[in-house]
Amino acid sequence: MKLQMIYAFLHGDISRIEKELEEAIEKENTSIISEASLQLLQAGGKRIRPVFVLLGAKFGDYDIENIKNVAMALELIHMASLVHDDVVDDSDVRRGQPTIKAKWDNRIAMYTGDYILGRSLELMTKIPNVEAHKVLSHAIVEVCLGEIEQIKDKYDLEQNVRTYFRRIKRKTALLIAVSCQLGAIAAGADKSIHERLYWFGYYVGMSFQITDDILDFTSSEKQLGKPAGSDLLQGNITLPMFYALEMPEMKEQVEKLFAGEHDRITAIIEDVKRSGSIEKATKVSDLYLDKALSVLDELPPSKAKNTYNRIAKFIGKRKF
Amino acid sequence: MKLQMIYAFLHGDISRIEKELEEAIEKENTSIISEASLQLLQAGGKRIRPVFVLLGAKFGDYDIENIKNVAMALELIHMASLVHDDVVDDSDVRRGQPTIKAKWDNRIAMYTGDYILGRSLELMTKIPNVEAHKVLSHAIVEVCLGEIEQIKDKYDLEQNVRTYFRRIKRKTALLIAVSCQLGAIAAGADKSIHERLYWFGYYVGMSFQITDDILDFTSSEKQLGKPAGSDLLQGNITLPMFYALEMPEMKEQVEKLFAGEHDRITAIIEDVKRSGSIEKATKVSDLYLDKALSVLDELPPSKAKNTYNRIAKFIGKRKF
Secondary structure (H helix, E strand, C coil): CCHHHHCHHHHHHHHHHHHHHHHHHHCCCCCHHHHHHHHHHHCCCCCHHHHHHHHHHCCCCCCHHHHHHHHHHHHHHHHHHHHHHHHHHCCCEECCEECHHHHCCHHHHHHHHHHHHHHHHHHHCCCCCHHHHHHHHHHHHHHHHHHHHHHHHCCCCCCCHHHHHHHHHHHHHHHHHHHHHHHHHHCCCCHHHHHHHHHHHHHHHHHHHHHHHHHHHHCCHHHHCCCCCHHHHCCCCCHHHHHHCCCCCHHHHHHHHHCCCHHHHHHHHHHHHHCCHHHHHHHHHHHHHHHHHHHHHCCCCCHHHHHHHHHHHHHHHCCC | CCHHHHCHHHHHHHHHHHHHHHHHHHCCCCCHHHHHHHHHHHCCCCCHHHHHHHHHHCCCCCCHHHHHHHHHHHHHHHHHHHHHHHHHHCCCEECCEECHHHHCCHHHHHHHHHHHHHHHHHHHCCCCCHHHHHHHHHHHHHHHHHHHHHHHHCCCCCCCHHHHHHHHHHHHHHHHHHHHHHHHHHCCCCHHHHHHHHHHHHHHHHHHHHHHHHHHHHCCHHHHCCCCCHHHHCCCCCHHHHHHCCCCCHHHHHHHHHCCCHHHHHHHHHHHHHCCHHHHHHHHHHHHHHHHHHHHHCCCCCHHHHHHHHHHHHHHHCCC
């Protein structure tokens, strides 16, 4: 079962968004920037944010001519944050392709991110709804604060697990929450609806990121498109590791890894898997998924609601 | 004669904006980001963009409670671009202070820029005017494209002088143009007014940047707050250098400088001064200033108009 099958009825609209995203980015066709952005766009990705926007809009007055701008804007903001992430994480590979910072350099990556964000804002201005802009700009600030926290917390083995949850909220959950909510707001849905969709997206996003962080330990390099254990190698301490750090000698091992003994990663991954930490983290992801589904239950029945339900289960429980 | 004297009647409003800018940035008081942003804010600067916004608003229905948001947003966008500039130019000093990238690192600088931009967007959303948002987001895209061009053109002695003008348009003139225009738009001024103010700001911005580029050759380190010849040392070829490159052997000298022989800078500066290039560049700056004043002439008489006129002359003809 592929994710795309779940939202097959949106296929036409998603293809259109895909095409217009390329156009939005290629506008400036002489520049390195659009070459760099285009590579990132064509590397793919789940396009989960545009899908969530469209589904949110189904709760109101769905008009693809209007809502496509919000869907594209959210995907572009996500892309911009990926480009800046790669600078901060010093990542050379993303989705099996060289990152912009690897292919060009950090400076090009920084401005490519800025450019993509700018294009995203341009698209959003086609939505004549001030509330939508407020929601979005607040989310951008929070995403940036999340990134800065991530820099600060890197390689810090003394940090509290609460900092992890706050970080993934800002880094991932918020933008997914806002995708659902903005779809509904831009389509004129009631506050009682778009506020629930915010919380649905928030819980799904938390579940999704925890699953992602688990997969970094349990999947193969082939499945991930980057080496397993990448998060830890980059100094990012994720939920399974927080639990694993309760085991004797784990901290010493990770300290040595952080000190440069990178070949320890295989042994550490095995130890994390044996420690029961993956199961503990999975339970937390499931808990967030349950919360998401409960919020969704409160909404009136519809095809969009069913689709949200199935996507949430899919991405919360995916195995790679 | 100090610049601030020219707009003394705006002093109360500018002080208020200064104070609220600090508040906007300090909101997140636990973070490195606000420490970094605050340092940049307190290092000062001419605040020419907020002043231009306020003056633009005087052509419409001036309400400081409303217009302050636009004024702050423009200053923050400018600040964000400075922070990202310092990463790209690898600058360690700005306004006599260590830059964010020097004091922390490039990653912190990148996200500090993102954060400041995000805060700026938050403030703009207080303006319920979709046209204002369109104008601004378009300007952000152009500013980013200008920065990327600057990276691409660095150290390139074969580039055309037209690329210089396009670069300073995107890098400086556009944001000043938009400051004047958005002040007027947000205050509900007529299109015939705010479009003229755009062009006024554009020409002033061109004149301002050319003057800035001249001063990099003619001022002392003490006056500039950074070493003279910094632009060239960073590989940025500005108008006086374009003209100087027409002299015999100048290209060879600059190539050697670019190849690492940095102590050549003093001799190059002297040669540029002797070549008549400063005078040629000054004429171009004056030409833009004249254009700015002509556009201004078409507007109805007012105190704001007079002030624009005096500021334009001041910053176009300043000696440091």
